[in-house]
Every structure is written in structure tokens, then in C-alpha cells.
Amino acid sequence: MIHGIRITSVVAVVVALTLGCGWKRTGTSPKEEIGGGGVSTVELTLHNVTQEQAKKFMEDLDDYGDIEKIELKTWANGTAVYVIDVDGCECDLPAMMGKIPEPGFTYQGRTTRISYTAFDNRPPSLTFVQPEDGFITKDKQIQVVVQVPDEDVAQVTINGKPTSRSGDKFSVTLPLSDGANDIVAVAKDKTGNESKAQIRVGLDATPPEVTATVTVLIEGDVEPGTRVIVNGEEVPVDGDGHYEAKVKVKKGQKEVEVIAIDSHGNRTETMRPIGE
Known part of the structure; x- marks a missing residue:
């Protein structure tokens, strides 16, 4: 708390501070404290100013170091409302606002004064x-x-x-x-x-599936001129009727098919055990 100033969950509270020229900053009363969050938006109200004075004040504030952006939201009947983007903690806000240069304006015989409301509308970092x-x-x-x-x-x-x-x-x-x-x-x-x-x-909790094949040698003898098909693939037969084939078989496979077809079309199908 500084000079009776606290930031509430909705508004920043400013106790009346009388400066040398009689210019004041005023505010409303707090309800509950925010905590340690960052203030990102301040709505500042300048009372008792002409429209030209309001624009000049905005130009002066635009060069103020702690203010990232300022916009004149409205002016009506001697009251100007600005929206200001700041970057700071609410504990620093009263001092920050207290350093704003005094405008030194009067309007219809009344001294210019300031009030402001600060909003913590910045989401937490995550x-x-x-x-x-x-x-x-x-x-x-x-x-x-x-x-x-x-x-x-x-x-x-x-x-x-x-x-x-x-x-x-x-x-x-x-x-x-x-x-x-x-x-x-x-x-x-x-x-x-x-x-x-x-x-x-x-x-991915499923263990990898392992498949394996082995190669076996299938060989035998038939009459010369006979065609031989092993495991669906025709294999060469030499002039003596001898054949041999390297065949890939799956794990657990116990036999392969051997088909012999002579020159007259006679056909013999045999399931040949692996390893014999």
C-alpha cells in the first residue's frame, strides 16, 4: 500500500494527491486485492479539459517511457477518456502514474484533474x-x-x-x-x-512383430524331359533329370509342394518334407 493506494481485482485505486498547482488524481475505493499479477490496461480520465487540450495531453504522454501505447477513447463535456497500455506490476502503478507530468490546464474556471482505473487483463504465462x-x-x-x-x-x-x-x-x-x-x-x-x-x-506399447524366413534346398531326380515345379515356381531340370531349387519357407513350415509333369502331360503332385 502506497499513500493508501491499493489495486483491486477490477480497479486501481488512487487516493487524492494534491500537487503544487492544485491538480489532483482521484479514484474509487478497493474491494479485494489482485495479488502479484501484471497490469496491462489503464483507463485514464482527464477532467476539465478542452478537446484540444485533451489531444495535446495525449501527445505529451505518448513520449512517456512507462507507457507502451495511448489512445484517446472519448471526449465529451470537458472529460477525456484514454486507454493506455502499460507493462508493469500493480505495486508499481501508483508511482508510475504519479510521475505523469501535470497538464496545467483549466476548463471553464476549473482545474484539470486525473483519475484512472487499472485492469489486470493479461493472461498468465504458461x-x-x-x-x-x-x-x-x-x-x-x-x-x-x-x-x-x-x-x-x-x-x-x-x-x-x-x-x-x-x-x-x-x-x-x-x-x-x-x-x-x-x-x-x-x-x-x-x-x-x-x-x-x-x-x-x-x-506405443505394442511389441514389434517378428517374422522370419529360412531358405532350404530341395533337390531330386525325374525322367529327362520332365518339368518340375517346386513351391509354385518351375525349376530347371538337367539332361540327366536332376533338379534342385532353393526355396524360402516360413518359420514352422514343414513341407513344400513338388509337381512333376512329363512330356505326355502326366502329372504327379508330392508334398516333400523339409529336411528329408
Whole structure:
């Protein structure tokens, strides 16, 4: 708390600060504190100014170091409303706003004054620590760890499950289904801002199937001029009627088919045991 100033979950509160020229910053009363989150938007109201003065004030603020962007949202009846993007902690905001140069304007005999409302509408930072996106494992469960460095983080869930916290790390062990698994992490801060991050991991718990073939030599003798077919493939027969063939057989196969066809078309089919 600085000079009675606190940032609420909805507004930044400014107690009246009277400067040398009688210019004031005023605000409303707080309801509950945000925590340690970052302020990203300030709605600043300049009371008792002409439209030209409002534009000049915006030009002056545009060069102010702590302000990333400023926009004149509205001006009506001597009141200008600006939307300002800042980058900082709410604990620094009162001092930041206190350094804004005084405009030194008057409007219809009244001294210009400022009030502002700050909004924590920046979602928390959320990153996966482990596993990496695309990771494939044979284990049917996996430990998932995410990192949320924001001080005002209120809740972190992974695939809808609550997590265990250690510093700025949040972890949970999840079951996996065979194939692709989507993992979704959600982080919320005390203001209600929410971040989501997603990765996909794979489970491959099926052992590889091993197939093997062996090569055996099948040989024999037939009458010269006879055609021989072994395991569906015709093999050469020499002038003495001898044939031989190297045949690939699967594991557990115990015999191969041998077909002999003579020159007259007579056909003999034999199942030849392997190894004999």
C-alpha cells in the first residue's frame, strides 16, 4: 500500500494527491486485492479539459517511457477518456502514474484533474516443461510438468485434473491410451484471466512383430524331359533329370509342394518334407 493506494481485482485505486498547482488524481475505493499479477490496461480520465487540450495531453504522454501505447477513447463535456497500455506490476502503478507530468490546464474556471482505473487483463504465462510435443513412450502413464511464473496464479489444471505445485512448476501424472494423446493445460490467475497450452504425445506399447524366413534346398531326380515345379515356381531340370531349387519357407513350415509333369502331360503332385 502506497499513500493508501491499493489495486483491486477490477480497479486501481488512487487516493487524492494534491500537487503544487492544485491538480489532483482521484479514484474509487478497493474491494479485494489482485495479488502479484501484471497490469496491462489503464483507463485514464482527464477532467476539465478542452478537446484540444485533451489531444495535446495525449501527445505529451505518448513520449512517456512507462507507457507502451495511448489512445484517446472519448471526449465529451470537458472529460477525456484514454486507454493506455502499460507493462508493469500493480505495486508499481501508483508511482508510475504519479510521475505523469501535470497538464496545467483549466476548463471553464476549473482545474484539470486525473483519475484512472487499472485492469489486470493479461493472461498468465504458461509453458510445458515436460514432455515435449510429439514425444512417444511405451509407458501407459506419463508425468506432465508445466511452468507458470506469474505470482498471482490461482489454479492450474492439466486435462482437467488438479496439479501439485513446486515453486512455479505444476505437475500431474496422466494415463495414456494407445496412439495419440492430447494434453491440455489451463492456468488461471486471481483476476480470472486464463491461458491454455496443448501438446500431443503418443503411446506405443505394442511389441514389434517378428517374422522370419529360412531358405532350404530341395533337390531330386525325374525322367529327362520332365518339368518340375517346386513351391509354385518351375525349376530347371538337367539332361540327366536332376533338379534342385532353393526355396524360402516360413518359420514352422514343414513341407513344400513338388509337381512333376512329363512330356505326355502326366502329372504327379508330392508334398516333400523339409529336411528329408
